[in-house]
Amino acid sequence: MFKFLKEKLKAAVSRISSAIEKEEPIEVPLPPHIEPEEIFTEQEIEDIEVPPPPVEIIPEKPKETRIEKPKETLRKEEKKAELRQPFVEEKKHFEKPKEAVKEIKKKVAREEPIREIPKKEEPKKEIIHETPKKEVIHEAPKKEVIQEEKKGFFSRLKQAITTTKISPERFDELFWELELAMLENNVAFEVIGKIKADLKNDLVEKPITRGKVEDAVVESLRESISGLFDDYKAVDFVKEAKGKKPYIVSFLGANGSGKTTTIAKMAYMLQKTGLKCVLAAGDTWRSAAIQQLEEHAKRLNVPIVKHDYGADPAAVAFDAVEMAKARNIDVVLIDTAGRQHSNANLMDEMKKIVRVAKPDLKIYIGEMIAGNDCIEQIRSFDQAVGIDAVVLAKADIDEKGGTAISVTYVTKKPILFLGMGQEYKDLEAFDKEKILNSLGL
Numbered sequence: 001m002f003k004f005l006k007e008k009l010k011a012a013v014s015r016i017s018s019a020i021e022k023e024e025p026i027e028v029p030l031p032p033h034i035e036p037e038e039i040f041t042e043q044e045i046e047d048i049e050v051p052p053p054p055v056e057i058i059p060e061k062p063k064e065t066r067i068e069k070p071k072e073t074l075r076k077e078e079k080k081a082e083l084r085q086p087f088v089e090e091k092k093h094f095e096k097p098k099e100a101v102k103e104i105k106k107k108v109a110r111e112e113p114i115r116e117i118p119k120k121e122e123p124k125k126e127i128i129h130e131t132p133k134k135e136v137i138h139e140a141p142k143k144e145v146i147q148e149e150k151k152g153f154f155s156r157l158k159q160a161i162t163t164t165k166i167s168p169e170r171f172d173e174l175f176w177e178l179e180l181a182m183l184e185n186n187v188a189f190e191v192i193g194k195i196k197a198d199l200k201n202d203l204v205e206k207p208i209t210r211g212k213v214e215d216a217v218v219e220s221l222r223e224s225i226s227g228l229f230d231d232y233k234a235v236d237f238v239k240e241a242k243g244k245k246p247y248i249v250s251f252l253g254a255n256g257s258g259k260t261t262t263i264a265k266m267a268y269m270l271q272k273t274g275l276k277c278v279l280a281a282g283d284t285w286r287s288a289a290i291q292q293l294e295e296h297a298k299r300l301n302v303p304i305v306k307h308d309y310g311a312d313p314a315a316v317a318f319d320a321v322e323m324a325k326a327r328n329i330d331v332v333l334i335d336t337a338g339r340q341h342s343n344a345n346l347m348d349e350m351k352k353i354v355r356v357a358k359p360d361l362k363i364y365i366g367e368m369i370a371g372n373d374c375i376e377q378i379r380s381f382d383q384a385v386g387i388d389a390v391v392l393a394k395a396d397i398d399e400k401g402g403t404a405i406s407v408t409y410v411t412k413k414p415i416l417f418l419g420m421g422q423e424y425k426d427l428e429a430f431d432k433e434k435i436l437n438s439l440g441l
Contacts, residue, residue, distance in 0.1 A: 006401075008181035008184065013214060168200070171200055171203065175200075186371030186401075188372060188402070188406035191405060198220060199221065202220040203217065222436055225405060225435075228405060228409040229409075232408050232414045234389060234414035234415060234429075235361070235388075235389065235414070235416075240360070241330060242275065242330070245328070246321065246325060246329055248324075248357055248359045249266075249331065249362075250336065251335060251336060251363050251365055253381075254340055255339070256338060257365050257366055257393060258367065258394060259335060260292050260296070260335055261393070262365050262417075263333050264293075264299075265417075265419070265424050265426065265427040266333060266417075268425070269427060271300065271302070276330050277302055277330060277332070278329045278331075279304040279320075279333050279335065280304075280332060281306035281316060282313035282316045282337070283336060283338070284311045286338065294306065303327075303329075305320040307319075313337065313349065314349075314353045318357065332357075334359065336350065347385075350384065350385055351384060362385060362386060364378050364382075364391070365391050368393065369400075369403075370403065371400070382411060382413070388413070390414070391417045392415060392417075392419065396419070396420045396426070401438070404435055414430075416429070417430060
């Protein structure tokens, strides 16, 4: 079941995901003071050591001593004193401390290298570590701020590398392949429109982690298809049948849709729950229809009400209801002739059966392989006599599955059962989770 649709959806989702993966990464704004020309990994950026601002240091003038030295040594020192003469001019430059301080402040504001005045009382190493820039960085509050800013930058950088997004225009281009796959597998137009709107809302202009795009598309598709059934829950058939006696059910549908076989399957299911039922052979038009239902009744050991061919099917339904009342039978199952919704006379006959029998539940039996034709037939029967629920026969031979996805959302009618074979036990209660799993979602 759903083999073709499953394969088509899988292929389309895979190609859509691959196309989205190739989309441009999201542009994440970086801090204004950082302008990287290349994108590095987080570890590489953490390993970069930022050097402190350069500090220009004036060499300290050596101290003069009064120790008596030889004459040759004194002459060498006098020559060295002459070479140190420029330092006198440098000293004059700092005779005005206020102007020097102002000049230093201006250079700090412009982030220029600071020209430090050597201090005779302090060693050179202490002068290097006493730059205003370095002291501010090592303050505890400032360090926390820098770490937070750094962390935010890495987070945004990582997001830019690992996420992608898709524009509305690009989404429409990519969705066309998925739309075509669903059309080929009998998914109704209304359902395709709903799925497209859901996927667009989940995927367009949203950051999606690279490598997980296909998971995001599949999850969105699963939620969208699951939502097709949420508002139209099927009635508990057995529970309803036990709550009223006799509980009357009429079966409607087109020619050859499998009504008679489905009626026999439901009679078998009711017997397994301890309920007694009676069959009404209301198909007085099709050749051998009465004999077919009678054969099922013998195999299941249930009573049957029948008239001759050409008789009024409404009369057959009435007699079956009266028999159930007289014999304390729990459920009446009324078979009807197959008819097309375009045949006005047969549709009027169906309306008469409904007026006479007053069924508690009107079930449409449709072929799952009929595709969108099945949906149109349900709409027409619903407008004529009102449909309460749907049973999809021949589900075991349908490889497309679009009908099962579309019926409930388009017709607003819940699916009660799926016919999964020719034996009496081959009638499964509809389970949307099983449908989703069959689709590979």
